[in-house]
Amino acid sequence: MISPKNFLYEVGDEGVATITLNRPERLNALTFEVYRELTDAFAALQDERAVRAVVITGAGRAFCSGGDVRDIIADLQKLDIAGQLEFTRLTCELIRNLRNLRKPVIASLNGAAAGAGAVIALACDLRIAAEEARIAFLFVRVGLSGADMGAAYLLPRCVGLAKATELLYTGDFVSAREAERIGLYNRVVAATELEAETRALALRLARGPSFALGMTKEMLNREMHVDLDTALEWEAQAQSVCMQHPDFREAHEAFNAKREPVFNKQT
Numbered sequence: 001m002i003s004p005k006n007f008l009y010e011v012g013d014e015g016v017a018t019i020t021l022n023r024p025e026r027l028n029a030l031t032f033e034v035y036r037e038l039t040d041a042f043a044a045l046q047d048e049r050a051v052r053a054v055v056i057t058g059a060g061r062a063f064c065s066g067g068d069v070r071d072i073i074a075d076l077q078k079l080d081i082a083g084q085l086e087f088t089r090l091t092c093e094l095i096r097n098l099r100n101l102r103k104p105v106i107a108s109l110n111g112a113a114a115g116a117g118a119v120i121a122l123a124c125d126l127r128i129a130a131e132e133a134r135i136a137f138l139f140v141r142v143g144l145s146g147a148d149m150g151a152a153y154l155l156p157r158c159v160g161l162a163k164a165t166e167l168l169y170t171g172d173f174v175s176a177r178e179a180e181r182i183g184l185y186n187r188v189v190a191a192t193e194l195e196a197e198t199r200a201l202a203l204r205l206a207r208g209p210s211f212a213l214g215m216t217k218e219m220l221n222r223e224m225h226v227d228l229d230t231a232l233e234w235e236a237q238a239q240s241v242c243m244q245h246p247d248f249r250e251a252h253e254a255f256n257a258k259r260e261p262v263f264n265k266q267t
Helices: 032-047 069-076 081-100 116-123 151-159 161-170 176-181 191-206 210-225 228-243 246-256
Strands: 007-011 016-021 053-058 062-064 105-109 112-114 126-130 187-189
Touching: 007 032, 016 032, 016 191, 032 069, 032 081, 053 062, 053 191, 062 116, 081 116, 105 116, 105 191, 112 116, 116 151, 126 176, 126 191, 151 161, 176 187, 187 191, 210 228, 210 246, 228 246
Parallel strands: 016 053, 053 105, 062 112, 105 126, 126 187
Antiparallel strands: 007 016
């Protein structure tokens, strides 16, 4: 049972879980406790059988402004290198758990995403943003490497090496429309439409074939760093496994009966 103290969590009737970062007065800045609870939540979601898709968003006018300057940055400067490494490994564990979750994760970007908030959005499978939702990987602006929490791995695969290099070198904010143009955002909508657009996509995925979607996400992760022949063999094996799943038969039977398929609710 996921019962966080530092953010909101709810599961709707149709299997969509929503995580809402809930420190609006601090632009949803992350504390040590939020990092830990988010990391644990994304690990636990794998075994939450009632959850078929996940949305992460922010309360108020920001998605997430990154690590809290007062509650994290100042304390990090007091730690030795071992303590700092323990923290940076925790932040990377969060991204690992998010990427390894065999369920679709949608970032619903209600406002600005910066630093760690930008990488959390990047690590999600899909990003729907309000027109006001700027994004910046601003680590270099505080004297840190742009390669943080997997940004140097994930961002080039999303926007290409040249654009990723520019974003990580400068730490500049990118407008929502520009982020959509370069492929960082999947969709940009008016702020008044964000919740409805996000919900519609989340419900579509939640009603879909969870086993096949989970397999697709796993293969997208695994094939990022292999050659074509290896990828083809892995895909042949993955597809044959999916052919053994009841959802494959259900899709065929629904097609013949001219009805919508009802996919297995167990992954």
